[in-house]
Amino acid sequence: MKAIIYVFSGTGNTKRICSLYKDEFERGGVETTLFPITSDMSALPNPNDFDYVGFAYPIHAFNAPKIMLKLAKAMDKVSNKEIFIIKSSGEPLKVNNVSSMKFMSIMRKKGYILSNEYHYVMPYDMIFRHTDREAVRMWETAQKLAPVEAREVLAHKEHKLSRVFLGGFIAWVLRIEHVAMLVNGRCFKVKKDKCIMCRKCEKNCPVGNIKIDENGKFHFGGDCLMCTRCSFGCPTDAFKIGILNAWRINGNYPLDKGVDESKPEPKHHHHWYCKKVYARYYARAEEKTAQLGDLRCQRTSSD
Helix, strand or coil, X not given: CEEEEEECCCCCHHHHHXXXXXXXXXXXXXXXXXXXXXXXXXXXXXXXXXXXXXXXEECECCECCHHHHHHHHHCCCCCCEEEEEEEEECCCCHHHHHHHHHHHHHHHHCCEEEEEEEEEECCCCECCCCCHHHHHHHHHHHHHHHHHHHHHHHCCCCECCCCCCCHHHHXXXXXXXXXXXXXXXXXXXXXCCCCCCCCHHHHHCCCCCEEECCCCCEEECCCCCCCCHHHHHCCCCCEEEHHHHHHECCCCCCCCCCCCCCCCCCCCCXXXXXXXXXXXXXXXXXXXXXXXXXXXXXXXXXX
C-alpha cells in the first residue's frame, strides 16, 4: 500500500502536520511520500499510483493558497479517486472550513472525490505572535489528534467539515488576496543594515519570487503567495513585507523545545482573541483522542 500527500507549506506548520500523518501511515504499513509543491509542476507524481492521496496547505484568507488552485488545474484526470485534505491556520474559526471549496470545484471536474477533510490550529506566522506556551499547546494537540485522524483516513471512515452560512461568499470575496499579494510582493524591502546576505530567502522561496543580483540588490517579482517564509525565517529580521508589514512576525516558535512552566509568561495583549473558539477546539481534540485511549484500554483488557 502506498500514499502520497501533495504539500504546500509556507513556514512549516502544514509540513509538520503532514509528517505526523506520514509517521502514522507508515506505522500502519503504508509507504508514504510527502511531495512538496512549488511553482514547478512539470513532474507531479501520478495519483493513480497511490492507494491514498492527500493534499495539504495553510489557509490564506479563508481560502486555499493560489498555488493550490494551480496544482488542481495541473493534476491528472482520474476516475472517482477519493482524496483527503489537511489544512492549518492560526485560529479555529468555522469559516476556515470553506477554504477548500474553490480547490474542490476544480478537482471534482477531474474525477476526484473528497472523503476526509481536517483542520489543525497552529501558531500564526503573521497577524500577531502567539505566546510560546500557546504555540506549544497547539503543536502538542496536533501531535495527539493527527494520528487519530490519519487512522480514520486509513480505515476509509469519512470525515467532512461543516459549512457556514455565507462562508462561500466570504471566501469568494477574500480570494482577492490572490491578486493583491502579487502586487504587495513587489513592495517587499530588505534593510541593508540588517541583511547578512545569507540568501536563505532566495533559496527557500517556493515560487522563486526573490532574486539577488551580483551587486547584492534584491529583486521581488510578481508571483508572491504571501506565505511569509522569507520574512518569518530571516535570521536577522531584515524584511519589510509591504502594506502588511504591521502583521509581520519573525522567528520560529519553540515547538519541540517546549516551555518552562515554572516561569511565568508575560500576559499576551491578544489573550482575548477568539478565546472561546480556541477552548472549544482543544476540548473537541481532547474528547476525540480520549475516545481512542478508551478504545485501546478496552482492547487491551479483552486481550
